[in-house]
Amino acid sequence: xxxxxxxxxxxxxxxxxxxxxxxxxxxxxxxxxxxxxxxxxxxxxxxxxxxxxxxxxxxxxxxxxxxxxxxxxxxxxxxxxxxxxxxxxxxxxxxxxxxxxxxxxxxxxxxxxxxxxxxxxxxxxxxxxxxxxxxxxxxxxxxxxxxxxxxxxxxxxxxxxxxxxxxxxxxxxxxxxxxxxxxxxxxxxxxxxxxxxxxxxxx
Ligand code: MG
Numbered sequence: 001x002x003x004x005x006x007x008x009x010x011x012x013x014x015x016x017x018x019x020x021x022x023x024x025x026x027x028x029x030x031x032x033x034x035x036x037x038x039x040x041x042x043x044x045x046x047x048x049x050x051x052x053x054x055x056x057x058x059x060x061x062x063x064x065x066x067x068x069x070x071x072x073x074x075x076x077x078x079x080x081x082x083x084x085x086x087x088x089x090x091x092x093x094x095x096x097x098x099x100x101x102x103x104x105x106x107x108x109x110x111x112x113x114x115x116x117x118x119x120x121x122x123x124x125x126x127x128x129x130x131x132x133x134x135x136x137x138x139x140x141x142x143x144x145x146x147x148x149x150x151x152x153x154x155x156x157x158x159x160x161x162x163x164x165x166x167x168x169x170x171x172x173x174x175x176x177x178x179x180x181x182x183x184x185x186x187x188x189x190x191x192x193x194x195x196x197x198x199x200x201x202x203x
Contacts, residue, residue, distance in 0.1 A: 001168040003030035009174025036113035041201040048088035054175035055133040058083040061169040068160040073153035079117035082190040086111040115197040134189045143176025
């Protein structure tokens with residue numbers, strides 16, 4: 001499986017990092033070695049001193065899709081969860097300045113903790129999902145899927161034009177404003193519709 005992720009899908013986050021609001025989705029990949037499941041801890045790596053959390057709604061892809069027709073795009077994901085797109089902001093900044101790719105900042109081992117997934121049908125309105133991240137007991141990031149720049153369906157259509165989606169792939173749909181650093185000893189919990197679904201200890 002692979003993890004497809006979108007950068008800058010919430011205007012508030014694009015602006016907080018002084019990036020323009022994009023005309024087209026900004027896409028990057030993480031390999032399967034990035035996954036953390038079952039609330040396992042994250043071990044802070046030596047190669048960065050500025051790893052940030054980015055809490056995101058994640059789609060579970062349930063069907064092989066290539067050049068997906070917009071009319072049917074909603075059929076290609078069947079479940080929703082939360083994930084954290086851990087980002088080595090220091091490496092990303094250096095690479096952005098030099099016009100280099102982002103992989104080392106985004107795709108490193110264990111950079112993608114994910115929650116369990118919940119059937120889409122459990123949610124009344126996929127475009128009014130509240131999600132928030134608590135760090136050491138304090139809410140640090142809050143978003144709602146009504147604020148996405150590109151809908152889940154638009155992302156599936158766009159990505160599948162270039163990259164075939166397969167059953168089991170995960171699509172990280174972008175982070176709202178409020179990203180920030182983690183350090184050893186921090187404790188993160190992610191909430192979807194006010195239910196705690198994700199927990200990550202930073203070691
Ligand atoms: Mg992100």
